[in-house]
Amino acid sequence: MRPLAAVSDTSARILDIAERLVQTRGFNAFSYADIAAALHVTKATLHYHFPTKAVLGERLIDRYQTGFLAALVRIDKGGGDSCAKLKAYVGIYTDVLDDDRMCLCGMLAADYLTLPPTMREAVRRFFDANETWLGEALQRGRDKNELAFTGSPVEAAQVLVGALEGAMLLARSYGDAVRFRSAACRLLADLGVPAHAPDIAGRESHVA
């Protein structure tokens, strides 16, 4: 009997490094050699854990989606009104960008036409799950008069997800996280979220 590592400590570390590489450089701009160098192992070792790059990509998306959905569950369980929940949702993106990364699936959406079919499907599943959660959150918020917007919640969710991904993409090119924050603030304002009070300070203010 050995200490039994989680799933395989090595597998997890490979995924950690590969994840960052995809988020910063894209799926076609990193190689097994990059991971091997960072982890001080040989390429053959990587192929033992992930036989092909396509498999590695799939596992990457699966793990990322699991983590993202877990964050959404935490938001659901956490207190606060719909505005707080939306801000927390945006906070997930902000944290990624502050770590100098692009959203994994936003990056893969750019590489989309070059991805193997299994990865394409995984990318779409991520956005589907994402927009489903967000759509329901928007609907509940509007029903409770905590949010204000026109049209269907699902459409509003699609716009927000796309806008956040695009804002990340450009903010990263400018090396300017503030640019993302101000964009996110405007986008939330268009959904009826009051412009960020310093923290838990004054409610009501200039809604758009």
Place this chain on the structure above:
Amino acid sequence: MRPLAAVSDTSARILDIAERLVQTRGFNAFSYADIAAALHVTKATLHYHFPTKAVLGERLIDRYQTGFLAALVRIDKGGGDSCAKLKAYVGIYTDVLDDDRMCLCGMLAADYLTLPPTMREAVRRFFDANETWLGEALQRGRDKNELAFTGSPVEAAQVLVGALEGAMLLARSYGDAVRFRSAACRLLADLGVPAHAPDIAGRESHVA
């Protein structure tokens, strides 16, 4: 004396093919071999016209920006109020997506960290020029009470550009141009542009 081709007919055709390849696959997912095959020439021919891939990339962005700015000038000269101009602006993006492409610089923004410095600067120049024009158009529109939004016009311009890029990215992954159109419509609504009347029909309606 010969018919004297524009700049070099071959150079232009190389750029045409490379442009589409970057817009669909990204800068790191196409090769000189791809262009050579499409154009029925050898790779050596391509290197004669564009010595390195970095140079090819720069020329690609320069030409794209020139075409984009020309389109903006046409919008400026064309009649119509600020709402019509904004719709025409969005129309530029729609046309690109309908041709199954991503915006060239939106795609390069994803590849940003892997690009040579000269290309990075060219990408940023594109967005700067883009946002400058859009910012001024938004300001004029609000001054004339044809548009309605809060905050600075430049910030609003940054949000719109990012949101359109992101909407394109996701619409392309879903192979769903309608998704982009409805997102663009919502984004314009948030700037005070009436939801598209069938054409030149009824003004006023549900603004957000």
Place this chain on the structure above:
DNA sequence: GTCTATAGGTGGATAGAC
């Protein structure tokens, strides 16, 4: 599970003939 060694292919780029 990790290694050495290598296969088989493709990347960008160059030399030199025509």
Place this chain on the structure above:
DNA sequence: GTCTATCCACCTATAGAC
């Protein structure tokens, strides 16, 4: 301006020893 031929670095992936 376009070609043939080639270089060398790098890619993903595999075989087989330890």
